[in-house]
Amino acid sequence: MKQPTEMNHLNTFTEDDDSNSNDYGYKEKKEHQAFDYTNELSSRWHLGKKKYETDYNPGTASFGMSVFNLGNAIMGSGILGLSYAMANTGIALFVILLIAVAIFSLYSVHLLLKTANEGGALVYEQLGYKAFGMPGKLAASCSITMQNIGAMSSYLYIVKYELPIVIQAFTGTTDEWYVNGDYLVLLVSVTIILPLSLLKNLGYLGYTSGLSLLCMVFFLIVVIIKKFQIPCPLLDEAALNETLSKMVNSTFPRLNLTAVDYSGDTCAPEYVVVNSQTVYAVPFLTFAFVCHPAILPMYEELKDRSRRKMQSVANVSFLAMFIMYLLAALFGYLTFNIHVEPELLHTYSKIDHNDVILLIVRLAVLTAVTLTVPVVLFPIRTSVNQLMCASKEFSWVRHTLITVVLLAGTNALVIFVPTIRDIFGFIGASAAGMLIFILPSAFYIKLVKKESMKSVQKIGATAFLILGFIVMIGSMTLIILDWTNNSTENHEGH
Incomplete structure (x- = not known):
């Protein structure tokens, strides 16, 4: 039985990638519209087989628009955790890991595009179904769902972190219920996110991804500027006491506050660092770079589409995000060094809650992420609907129930999981690892029939698959061990 997203014409693509949408004699649309991949992906689930056998979409997105859209898909909250990753790996090791993850992500995009051409499907879940049947579809669907929940x-x-700081800046109070992050998350979820998420069509919210990208660019500019405005070491009591304590323990005879430069302990950058938190670096990076569920829908929308052209789109997008990630991580780390937190923006609250520029950044980021949550929830709900009630008619009761359960579960995670570090780490090691390493290589090995297992391409994909399992299992094991050690230490501390 053919699946709803099967596209038989893809099998006619030539290996030299010179084929494009004009080869099929379809008339191009005159208007180039921005592509909202979440809504497109959702609608594709509901269209049925006839759509793809009789009404082929030649694609209308230009190269530049595709680069922008893919940049939107890559860029997210992951950028906020990269300075913390650099602080726990050192500058040199972080750059090596950043380059490696970017290259691996691009290679997996190459595998996905080639598999889509050979397998005749432009939806991640359908490639899974074609490759391994229902288990493959479930693996892809669950990985995408976990990634989106993360x-x-x-x-x-x-x-939770930033809204209390904004309210404190305007009200001056610190002990009222409305500056408690847990209460504010629930309040925002119920009053803003839930009503937007209940809408049947979220098309007009698709442009919030562009707003989010602009906010992150603004954030990056502020991070660079603040590096030259914020003194080091931080002039707060905790940092000063920590530095003085280290000095007393190690160089007591030299203790002379008027003569000793103690800034080297906390401000000198390290180039290679290995500690208990280093294990979070790779998951943080994979979480930041994962965009693979968006690749295939964007490939379909690309004007004059060819695999080579889409790979070029990915190359430019990944290069731009690589530069942004490196700058954000580097300048955030150089500003706070060992005192950087897993969420970089929150670290600036150590300086001045009333800083106007930082307040504007917080408001912009808060607006962007609040409006983006319904867009991210939309494909999760669609996937759940397809897995549980694929043959049933639309029901507002089911629609509302799934939305409320998903939002309530996510709020519970945010309230009860101690830090965003654990979310970045767990999702980066599991779902992001599956989407970047394991699934693209497994689908490629299974569906690309014209290459033998002894070919260089298949050997490379097999090595990539093995590497993915090593990275995922190793990262998950070390993260769980770190959680266990922290839990034991906290228990002994009490």
């Missing part, structure tokens, strides 16, 4: 959680963490 993204939702990270956005709500930003609300």
Whole structure:
């Protein structure tokens, strides 16, 4: 039985990638519209087989628009955790890991595009179905759902961390209930996110991804500027006491506050660092770079589409995000060094809650992430509907129930999981690892029939698959061990 998203014409693509949408004699649309991949992906689930056998969409997105859209898909809250990753790996090791993850992500995009051409499907879940039947579809669907839940959680963490600071800046109070992050997350979820999420069509919210990208660019500019405005070491009591304590323990005879430069302990950058938190670096990076569920829908929308052209789109997008990630991580780390927190924006609350520029950044980021949560929830709900009630008619009761359960579960994660570090780490090691490493290589090995298992391409994909399992299992094991050690230490501390 053919699946709803099967596209038989894709099998006619030539290996040299010179084929494009004009080869099929379809008339191009005159208007180039921005592509909202979440809504497109959802609607594709409901269209049925006839759509793809009789009404082929030649694609209308230009190269530049596709680069922008893919940049939107890559960029997210993950950028806020990269300075913390650099602080726990050192500058040199972080750059090596950043380059490696970017290259691996691009290679997996290459595998996905080639598999889509050979397998005749432009939806991640359908490639899974074609490759391994229902288990493959479930693996892809569950990985995408987990990744999106992680993204939702990270956005709500930003609300939990940043909204109290904004309210404190305007009210001057610190002990009222309305500056408690847990209460504010629930309040925002019920009054703003839930009503937007209940809408049947979220098309007009698709442009919030562009707003989010602009906010992150603004955030990056402020991070760079603040590096040259914020003194080091931080002039707060905790940092000063920590530095003085280290000095007393190690160089007591030299203790002379008027003569000793103690800034080297906390401000000198490290180039290679290995500690208990280093294990979070790779999951943080994979979480930041994962965009693979969006690749295939954007490929379909690309004007004059060819695999080579889409790979070029990915190359430019990944390069731009690589530069942004490196700058954000570097300048955030150089500003706070060992005192950087897993969520970089929150670290600036150590300086001045009333800083106007930082307040504007917080308001912009809060607006963007609040409006993005319904967009991220939309494909999760669609996936759940397809897995549980694919043959049933639309029901507002079911629609509302799934939305409320998903939002309530995500709020529970944000309230009860201690830090955003755990979300970045767990989702980056599990769902992001599956979407970047394991699933693209497994689908490629299974569906690309014209290459033998002894070919260089298949050997490379097999090695990539093995590497993915090593990275995922190793990261998950070390993260769980870190959680266990922290739990034991906290228990002994009490």
